[in-house]
Structures are given as C-alpha cells and as structure tokens.
Amino acid sequence: MEILLAFLVGGLAAVGVYLMLRPHLIQFLIGFLVLGNAANLLIFTAGRLGSQFPPLVQPSGAVLEPYANPLPQALILTAIVIGFALAAFGIVLFYRAQQALGTLNAETILEAPDVSPAPSPVDELPTEGVRR
C-alpha cells in the first residue's frame, strides 16, 4: 500500500506541476490543488500506515493499539484549511482578473498594464571617449 501510495503521490505531483506550468491560470489553479493533495498524502504516509484504530483515547484513559499517528493528522488538518483559504482567494482573484483584463493567460496578462522602464545607470556613462 505504501509503495503504491508513493507512486500515486509522485504521479499527482507530476500532474500538479505540469498543470501549474501551463499558461492558463485556471489550469494553474487546478494544478495547485492537485499538488496540495499530493503533499498532504506525502505527510500522511510519512507518519506510517497500518493502524487499526483512530487516535482516540478511550474513557478508560488508554488508547487502543495500534492507533493511527495523530501528529501528521493535525498537521494536515491545518494544511487543508490553509490550502482552501489560499485557493478561495486565488479563485476570486482570477475571477476579478478575468473581468478586468479579459484574459487569464499568464503569458498575455502581463501586457495589459504598460509600465515604462526607469533609465538604467548605464545611460549615464559617457558615450564618447573618456573625458578628463
């Protein structure tokens, strides 16, 4: 199971990265979410599998062995929520960008605003021979 998961996580990561590198921002977003899922699974597997019981303390005060590792679960819970917050913000941002600029292509979206470049210090150097 772990080995299969290792290959699945690798595959998900590859798909996520590829989608993030595509020009369309919606694809970027999907890729980002897929990569996030892959990362969560990685952390989860790092805490080892093969448990029989959830990490709950019995009323008697004992934990039934073998219980699932609670630490990665806590970490992933945080990660899921933060990932969602980020995704939600990204979705709305792209929505606004689509409305304002009419495109969600990461390559062409830059050409919408025109910022004239500041003069570089090279321009200040003498152009003819050295003056003394």
Add this chain to the structure above:
Amino acid sequence: MVVAIIVAFVGALTAPWLHRWLGHAAGWVLALLPLGLAFYFASLLPEVVGGQTLRHSLAWVPSLGVNFSFYLDGLSLLFALLITGIGTFIVIYSGGYLKGHPDLGRFYLVILLFMASMLGLVLADNIVTLFVMWELTSLTSYLLIGFHHSEFRSRRAATQALLVTAGGGLALLAGLILLALMGGSLEISELLGQGQLLREHPLYLPALILVLLGAFTKSAQFPFHFWLPNAMEAPTPVSAYLHSATMVKAGVYLLARLQPALGGSEVWSSTLMLFGLATLLTGATLTFRHTDLKRLLAYSTVAALGALVFLIGLVPLTDYYAAMGFATFLLAHSLYKGGLFMAAGAVDHEAGTRDITQLGGLFRVMPLTGVAVVLAGLSLAGLPPVLGFIGKEVLYVAALQAAPAWVVGLAVLGFAVGAMLALLLVVPFFRGQPPQKVHEGPPSLWLGPLVLAGLGLLLGLFPGLYNPLADAVASAVKGKTVAYHLKLWPGFNLALLLSLLTVLLGVGFYFLYPRLQAWMAQEPIPGPENAYVALLRGLMRLAAGVERLLQSGSLRAYLAWIFAGLVGLVGLALFRGGALFWPAGASSPRLEQVLLLALMFLGAIGALRLRSHLAMVVVLGLVGAGVALVFLLQNAPDLSITQFLVETLTAILIALVLLQIRSIGPVPRGRWLDKGLALGLGGVVTLLMLGMLAQPFEPHLSQFFAQKSLPEGFGRNIVNVILVDFRGLDTFGEITVVGLAGLGVWALLKRRRREEQP
C-alpha cells in the same frame, strides 16, 4: 586620544546647528574644533619626539580581539597635525568660498566628519578600527565630491571615486585579515614587530598584493590614478583638503605604517618603486594636457603621491635618506599643495576662471594670494629656501644611493614637470593685464594659503624646527631610530646638480608647454579609465542579463526555476545522502485500495487531457474525494470530514467562477521543459517517499501526544487536542491566514460592486 577622536565626531555633528545659529561667522567658530585638536596633538609633541609611543584602547568586541585602540608615534602624529592644522584653515576657507550656499551647513558637517574619520584612520592601531575609518573617509569623500549633486559630472566623479577607493578598501580588509591571521594579532603595533615571520609566511605575497591594492586605489597610484583628477569636480576646499593634503595620503600612510612589517623583501621594494615611478611619470605627462588650474594641480598631486610611494619602496634599501626624504617631502607637499589649491580656488572665486591662459596681472590686485602662490610655487619647484627644496634634495640623495641611474633620470624628468607647473602658476600673477573688477578676497580666502606657504618658508629657513619630528617620523617608517641633520644648504653634491638640472628642464618644459598642450589636448588618450568604464558597463549588462533570466515577469518562468531548484536540491540530497532505498515490510494493498488509487490517478491524468471546465472540476473532485477516502480507510476521520467539506466548497467556488469563463481557449502544446520538470519532480517525490519509508519510524512524539492528551489537554480526540492545545499558536496562525484570505476575497468582490453602481 580616544576622547579627542570622540570630540571630533561629536563636534562635527553640531556643525549644521552652529551654522544655522551663527550664519556667516560659523566657519571661524567651527575652525576652533580642528584648531583645538591641533593644539592637543601639538602638546603631545615632546613625548613623541622623545621616542615614546602612546597607546589607548577602548574595548569593542574583546572576544574577537576587536578594539577601538589608537596608537601615536611620530608618523601618526605628523598626520594628525596635518589633518587638524590644515583642517582649521580649510574650515575657515570654506566659510568664505561657499558663502551663501544653501547647503553650507551640511558641507561643514561632512568635512568635519571626514576630519574625524581621517584622524581615526591615522591613529588606529586595531585593523578593524582602521578599516572602518578608512571606509568612512571614502564615504565622506564621496559625499564631498558629489556636493554639487545636481550636476551630472559631480555625481559621476563621486561614484567613480567611491567605487575605486571602496573597492580597494575591501581588498585592504582581506589583506589586513590575512596579516592578522599570520601574525596572530589584530593590533598593528604588535604586527610591526613580526616582520621576519610575516615575510617568510607562505601567505605573504597574497596579503601584500591585497594591501597594495587598497593603498594604491586610495592614493591614486597608476593604474588607479584616474579618479583623482575627476574628483576635482568637488568644491575647492575639498580638493585642497581631501584630494591633496590628507585623504589621498591615507594609502601612503598605510604603506609607511606597515613598512617595518612588510618591507625588506625584494617584491616590496621593486613593486613600490615601479608603481611609484609609473605614477610620477603618468601624473607628469598628463599635466601637459590641461590648462585648468585645479586639473594641473591634481596631476601634480598624482605625481607627488607616486614620488612618496617610490620613497617608501626605497626605505629598506637605504640607511635613512629615504625615510627622512619621505618625512620631509610629505610635509612639504601637504603644505604647498594645500596652499596652492586654496589659492587657485580664491583666484577662481574672484576672477571667475581657472584657465591659466585667461589669467594675467593678478599680483597687482591679489597681492596676498600672490605671495602665497610664489612661496608655495618655490616649494613645488623645489627651489631654496623652502621646505620643498630640502625634501627633494633628500629624495635625490636616497634615489642616488639605491636606485639605478635611469630611474633617477626618470624621477628628475617627473620633478621637472613640477618646476614647469610652478612657473605656469606664478607667471599669470605678473605678466599681462589684470582683469576688470578683480580684487583680493576676504581674509578667509587668503589666510589659509598664506599661512601654509609661509610655514613652508619658515621650516625651509629653519629646518631645525621640524628636525625632531622628522626624525620621529622617519624612525616609525624605518622601524628603527633615525637621527639625521636636516640642512637647507647641504653643500655642492650630485643631488644639488640634479636639482639644478630639474629646474633647467622645468624652464625648458615651460617654453614647450603651449605647443605640447595644444597637441596633447586634441585626442582623448586611452587610459585605465576606459577599463573602468568598460568594467562598469559589463557589470550593468551582466545585471541586466541576470534580471532578464531570473526576473522575467513570467509566472511560468518563476515556477520553472522553483521546481527545477526543488528537483535539483532534493535529488542531490537523496543521491549524496545515500537515501535511495526500496522499503521492506510495507503492507500489501487490498483490492479496494488499489482500485481507489487507480481511480485517483486516472482522475489526475484526465485533468491533463480535458478542455471542458466542468469536466475539470469533476476530475479534481475525483482526486480530492479519493484522498478523503484514503484518510477514512487509514483511521483519520477528522481529516476525512474536513477534506470532503473543503473539496465540496472548492468545487462550488470554481464552478461559479467558471460559469463566467466559457472556455480557456486553445491551449498550446506543452513544452518539453514543462514535461521534463513535471516528470522529474514526480520522480523525486516518489524516490523521497520510498527512501523515507525505508527508514525506521521514530514514534516518540506521537506517543507523547497520545499519552498527554487526556491528562494534560483534557480531551480524548488526540488530533483535536494537538490542534487547539499543544500547537495552539499554529492554529491561531492558521485562523489568521484564513481571516486574511476572507478579507481579501471580500475586498475584491466589494470593489467590483462599487464599480458596477457608480
């Protein structure tokens, strides 16, 4: 001594207020600061001349051996007296020269700060203190050269001076640290006694080269001489003070200071003599190109600095003449050059031009300045009865003693140009008609030149006055006690003959000058400055290239760099760390698990293929729900519930947005780079997981949480207790992030609403 330096710094800081308060008189009042310091250092003369050295230390970082430690012997005392003494007249002079300038208060501040830093530099014993002061003089010099900061030429000259001297300063730091490592101490006074050890150390040569780089850039030695004439864009008091009398001598000072430790090797003497002579001749040759008073004086300063470096190289080769010549010529040059610069500024100020071909008959209208120029000119030409004559005589004796004849001949040629320059400067005072409405400037403008030139005459007539200090200076440079009798009239000897020859040649050059000048000024002569400009341009082009490569503005390029870095670093760590393993003892999967994972993988592949938005959302949901099911199967109910919830919300959000966007349009085929990166990262992640699973598991932390959850966190759901109790701050941070994201979403949507209903 430490107090004196602190007083100098604090006094400098009060300058702008004093200037605002006192107005025009501020120059005279502020001059009391350097004057008082000059008297303080003069009061130390008897002790130092008596052979004592004073040392004061203030702990700074004692654990590293870094201290504010200061050391006073003949050499540093001469410099301290020059800095404070000339500084007094410079401050007075500035008040007259820059009268009414809106930034005069700032000018006082920076020039006094410079004075304090320069004092710290020549008194410093600890190499870290020395370096800090060294760079402070570079910085204040930058501010002063660029004082007329609205002018492009000033800014360029200031930047050039800073880049050259501060760059050299870095080399110096490295060299000094090497010396400290070799000698086992950061105190120069302790390193001086270890000359033998230092010279035989394998690191001697690298350290020497680095120190020389620092000294040569600071003291405008060939091939770094070009910044000094350009620095003449500065107001004249700055040129007189920093760029002739004091700061440019910092490199010379350092070489003289380290002479007992580093000198004595073949490479030391030959390098210093070679570069000194080259600088002397470069300065002399380029003099012919100019008619501007300040430029002429600047090239003459370059030549004089070359002569001083040449002399330091000669020190180990002669018994005491070179050291004595150094002590005398150094003082003589500071006096006459400071005076000449101030006089040139006064002429410029009153007559409105610094072009020697435009000036004439000045003596009748500016007699006091004229007297100063004549006296200083005598010193520059090396004629009796002034100090410059004695300095040059001793220099010639030293050169005749140890240098080959052709070297002496070249030195004579270099000094002959000095004699020519003296004529060029003096003649406009007597020949021709005085310009209209030109008159003597206020006392602040002629006092300095007159006193400095007069001192040159006084010490020339009575060299005995300077002799004890000169002995102390020479002893410090030589590294052992020197006693030499300075005489104005040494009798007829070869050196006197050379002096005569120098003057005759100088007169000859004077008559050649008009034609040579016209010829040499025509074409720009390629020099090391071209290399500087090329280097700077190359640097800018490199920076632009790096910017294009890394700061392209393309999201995909940034991501590609990040992912490539990740693949490279993680891959390297796995490979080098030997973490490539196939895990043993992994549980074999059950059928439904295999099916689940296969479904997720198919979903992911589908995301690559599909073009329809809603299909993408479905596919994404497949992956998300699959992950949630994995959590559920592996006894993580909280995760599973959260994951399902979040996946649902995300899907709804995306679907809402996608309704606005009909299609993502035609998408170009994936680049091979993207495919390669994706496969590389996937592969690295798989290898990382396999390697990790092969390691033994460390359950301590998990057991701790399981055991402490109920007794200390009072909760039976261990995951929840970790979140809200053991790692409560983390969760707080998480809530903050969610809150901020919510605010962002709200702001984005609200703006739209306002735009819709204007």
